[in-house]
Amino acid sequence: MRRLRFLLPVVVLAALIGLLAFGLTRNPHILPSALIGKPAPQFSLPKVAKPEQILTSAAFQGQVSVVNVWASWCVACRAEHAVVSELARRSDAVIFGLNYKDQRPAAMRWLEHFGNPYRAVAFDASGSVAIDWGVTGVPETFIIDANGIVRYKQTGPVTLQVLEQKILPLLKRLQKEAA
Amino acid sequence: MTCLAWVAFAVLSISAAVAQPLPPAQQQHYHKLIEQLRCVVCQNRSIADSDAPLAADLRKLVRRQMVQGRSDAQIKAYLVDRYGTWILYKPPFSPATWLLWLGPAALLVLGLVWALWLWRRTRRRRSPAAPDVEALARILDE
Numbered sequence A: 001m002r003r004l005r006f007l008l009p010v011v012v013l014a015a016l017i018g019l020l021a022f023g024l025t026r027n028p029h030i031l032p033s034a035l036i037g038k039p040a041p042q043f044s045l046p047k048v049a050k051p052e053q054i055l056t057s058a059a060f061q062g063q064v065s066v067v068n069v070w071a072s073w074c075v076a077c078r079a080e081h082a083v084v085s086e087l088a089r090r091s092d093a094v095i096f097g098l099n100y101k102d103q104r105p106a107a108m109r110w111l112e113h114f115g116n117p118y119r120a121v122a123f124d125a126s127g128s129v130a131i132d133w134g135v136t137g138v139p140e141t142f143i144i145d146a147n148g149i150v151r152y153k154q155t156g157p158v159t160l161q162v163l164e165q166k167i168l169p170l171l172k173r174l175q176k177e178a179a
Numbered sequence B: 001m002t003c004l005a006w007v008a009f010a011v012l013s014i015s016a017a018v019a020q021p022l023p024p025a026q027q028q029h030y031h032k033l034i035e036q037l038r039c040v041v042c043q044n045r046s047i048a049d050s051d052a053p054l055a056a057d058l059r060k061l062v063r064r065q066m067v068q069g070r071s072d073a074q075i076k077a078y079l080v081d082r083y084g085t086w087i088l089y090k091p092p093f094s095p096a097t098w099l100l101w102l103g104p105a106a107l108l109v110l111g112l113v114w115a116l117w118l119w120r121r122t123r124r125r126r127s128p129a130a131p132d133v134e135a136l137a138r139i140l141d142e
Helices: A002-024 A075-090 A104-114 A128-132 A160-178 B002-018 B024-034 B053-067 B072-083 B095-129 B133-141
Strands: A044-046 A054-056 A065-070 A094-100 A120-124 A140-144 A150-155
Touching: A054 A120, A065 A075, A075 A094, A075 A104, A075 A160, A094 A128, A104 A120, A120 A128, A128 B053, A140 A160, A150 A160, B024 B053, B053 B072
Parallel strands: A044 A120, A065 A094, A094 A120
Antiparallel strands: A044 A054, A065 A140, A140 A150
């Protein structure tokens, strides 16, 4: 033991390098959401297509929901849209949209052009509801269980890989939980 | 030219009206507060010096809450509820940050203990090995 002590600095250095290497693999732009395990923030917003109708957070009660934050000016959302549509095809979870700091006509044109996988889209022109949700940019996606509790947050676009490995299994589990 | 000046004047007066100026004392306080809040988009900047639209929204929100008379602690709690303690440049002392707050002090103590141990060991070793002055003198005399 004593004779191996000269190796100690090497071991300490290796541990330090390991720690730093681990740090490099992590994306600093993905912040842990403060909302996980908490009730979805309350809101009351007009719908994009029908301003006279109001969408509230009460819509999340009773079924597993997905809330996708998007904007027509967001290029990454355009790429993500195909995956969100795929999600709508492959799961019976209800998908809501939160349209962030957008123009009504532009948002509606976007939905017409790319298709509308959302049951309803709330229109957050000022972005204040997005702040309540701790949104740092678009797109972001939340999964809410049947009791209205936020269970998962995806920062940045949902890719096909994330959809298949994380979101679909989680939705299935949450639906089983609710049943 | 006059037309442009009028437009500039109109824009300036509108933006002044939107950003209701705070009294000087509160203004200073406001600047101090927004420098303690981290921008969640460009993460190396405070919301005071970030150009991100979200930082501008957060500045507006802080200002509005200050005008409403809310304390710094209340405003910070409001933001932490939404973005997590990450938004604070000075994270609170909690189990998750014990290592962060106590780590440097612990390392210093550890270093001091190690240095003390090394120092005592070398002293102990040196004393029996100290040159025997009389013996040396004898050798030199011969």
